[in-house]
Amino acid sequence: MSQLDRLGKLGRLLCAAASARGDRHTMDTLGIPSLVLMERAALTVAHEIRERFAGDGRAVVVLAGPGNNGGD
Numbered sequence: 001m002s003q004l005d006r007l008g009k010l011g012r013l014l015c016a017a018a019s020a021r022g023d024r025h026t027m028d029t030l031g032i033p034s035l036v037l038m039e040r041a042a043l044t045v046a047h048e049i050r051e052r053f054a055g056d057g058r059a060v061v062v063l064a065g066p067g068n069n070g071g072d
Contacts, residue, residue: 023037
């Protein structure tokens with residue numbers, strides 16, 4: 001499967017405002033703290049990276065900004 005094909009598997013992408021609304025709803029309605037949301041997102045991304053690229057000998061580089069950039 002090509003990298004372009006893999007991108008199609010990502011599903012629906014949200015803009016920053018929609019993502020923030022979803023986060024706020026989840027925190028307010030379910031009482032899940034922001035830190036927990038980010039931890040879950042990080043664990044899910046790490047799992048997907050391992051599943052897709054494990055054992056192929058390539059490195060994975062993560063670029064992260066200072067914050068308020070959709071980290072979760």
